[in-house]
Amino acid sequence: xxxxxxxxxxxxxxxxxxxxxxxxxxxxxxxSIRSLVEHDKALAEEVIxxxxxxxxxxxxxxxxxxxxxxxxxxxxxxxxxxxxxxKLATDLERxxxxxxxxxxxxxxxxxxxxxxxxxxxxxxxxxxxxxxKGALDAYVTTDSTRAIEITKLDDEVDGIYKQMFxxxxxxxxxxxxxxxxATQFLFVGKSLERxxxxxTxxxxxxxxxxxxxxxxxxx
Amino acid sequence: xxxxxxxxxxxxxxxxxxxxxxxxxxxxxxxSIRSLVEHDKALAEEVIxxxxxxxxxxxxxxxxxxxxxxxxxxxxxxxxxxxxxxKLATDLERxxxxxxxxxxxxxxxxxxxxxxxxxxxxxxxxxxxxxxKGALDAYVTTDSTRAIEITKLDDEVDGIYKQMFxxxxxxxxxxxxxxxxATQFLFVGKSLERxxxxxTxxxxxxxxxxxxxxxxxxx
Numbered sequence: 001x002x003x004x005x006x007x008x009x010x011x012x013x014x015x016x017x018x019x020x021x022x023x024x025x026x027x028x029x030x031x032s033i034r035s036l037v038e039h040d041k042a043l044a045e046e047v048i049x050x051x052x053x054x055x056x057x058x059x060x061x062x063x064x065x066x067x068x069x070x071x072x073x074x075x076x077x078x079x080x081x082x083x084x085x086x087k088l089a090t091d092l093e094r095x096x097x098x099x100x101x102x103x104x105x106x107x108x109x110x111x112x113x114x115x116x117x118x119x120x121x122x123x124x125x126x127x128x129x130x131x132x133k134g135a136l137d138a139y140v141t142t143d144s145t146r147a148i149e150i151t152k153l154d155d156e157v158d159g160i161y162k163q164m165f166x167x168x169x170x171x172x173x174x175x176x177x178x179x180x181x182a183t184q185f186l187f188v189g190k191s192l193e194r195x196x197x198x199x200t201x202x203x204x205x206x207x208x209x210x211x212x213x214x215x216x217x218x219x
Numbered sequence: 220x221x222x223x224x225x226x227x228x229x230x231x232x233x234x235x236x237x238x239x240x241x242x243x244x245x246x247x248x249x250x251s252i253r254s255l256v257e258h259d260k261a262l263a264e265e266v267i268x269x270x271x272x273x274x275x276x277x278x279x280x281x282x283x284x285x286x287x288x289x290x291x292x293x294x295x296x297x298x299x300x301x302x303x304x305x306k307l308a309t310d311l312e313r314x315x316x317x318x319x320x321x322x323x324x325x326x327x328x329x330x331x332x333x334x335x336x337x338x339x340x341x342x343x344x345x346x347x348x349x350x351x352k353g354a355l356d357a358y359v360t361t362d363s364t365r366a367i368e369i370t371k372l373d374d375e376v377d378g379i380y381k382q383m384f385x386x387x388x389x390x391x392x393x394x395x396x397x398x399x400x401a402t403q404f405l406f407v408g409k410s411l412e413r414x415x416x417x418x419t420x421x422x423x424x425x426x427x428x429x430x431x432x433x434x435x436x437x438x
Contacts, residue, residue, distance in 0.1 A: 052435075066302055070294050076289075079285060087306075090306060172391065176395070179388060179391045190409070
């Protein structure tokens with residue numbers, strides 16, 4: 001009983017850490033997009049500098065998972081929770097890497113006048129942030145119904161990305177001076193699309209915990 | 220003694236499976252690039268169709284890692300080997316996803332005459348394949364010296380990518396008819412660059428097994 005109690009405490013602590021990493025990552029997405037929209041190089045630098053903190057915190061979570069396995073030797077569903085924790089920590093870290101990529105694009109083009117007002121990019125960013133947040137909520141409550149719901153947003157994100165791609169292409173064709181900046185916005189769109197894929201991966205891990213099976217929702 | 224012997228056998232089996240997944244993934248990279256260079260849509264389709272096989276095999280490796288943890292309850296270095304296995308299986312699967320992205324680009328543009336001969340892309344592909352192969356060899360032999368060596372190739376890959384980016388931009392500026400295809404080649408370059416990052420991640424896991432510490436080599 002004491003061991004079980006101790007295990008529950010450790011698990012609670014792990015969940016809190018994962019949620020904390022999640023909110024750090026959401027903040028990174030948010031700031032990187034704001035830095036781009038507002039031509040704010042100082043904010044972009046903040047995102048880039050903070051990535052080391054996110055990396056260390058991810059490793060702390062990895063170490064905690066390893067420690068729980070080593071000391072508690074969890075089985076079945078308990079073990080799946082920890083394995084999913086190991087996997088999704090990596091997804092969160094990669095999401096932060098994409099935010100850094102976006103911040104680097106801000107640094108590259110913030111001094112220029114933009115070829116168009118940024119509408120789709122902030123809209124996509126809001127959606128992917130919602131996906132990340134929802135996926136983590138589904139993880140800590142092991143709610144696979146919610147997990148499946150969230151993955152449906154992925155199609156919407158893909159839809160906006162495709163529309164954005166076509167629009168940027170027309171800007172490039174219109175004036176060759178638009179080309180460099182438009183390719184940068186394309187990469188921002190690609191990063192946001194990847195973030196949505198990572199959120200979908202997290203949802204798949206939720207289903208794995210709940211049902212012990214793997215479902216590929218990233219189609 | 221019997222348990223230890225059994226553990227060694229399971230570990231050997233896990234290593235073989237990871238190497239097999241590695242060669243499936245290398246083949247996917249190889250075929251996707253060949254499909255692009257040779258305008259071969261049938262080959263591209265093969266890569267896309269085979270991705271399900273790679274996904275299932277990755278999950279089989281995940282399950283095997285979980286089984287080893289549950290039945291052998293490994294500790295310290297032994298546990299780190301299994302945790303690294305879980306992590307790098309995901310890296311391999313993501314590499315295969317990038318090969319699929321490249322194959323989809325082949326499907327999109329194979330019927331067109333290319334705006335330029337593809338030289339840098341196959342060269343980058345050779346390098347990233349070498350990185351993936353080397354990283355997995357370093358994993359099964361836990362050779363962190365070799366792991367560090369391999370990550371140095373990442374800078375070369377980044378260098379080719381930057382050069383390629385600049386060159387494609389000039390093609391786009393020269394003639395607006397080049398724009399769509401050039402953006403597709405840019406995405407191929409980006410995918411190859413990401414594959415190199417995943418190979419670097421694998422190298423970091425080798426160092427983690429060997430030294431019990433995390434080093435960020437992806438800078």
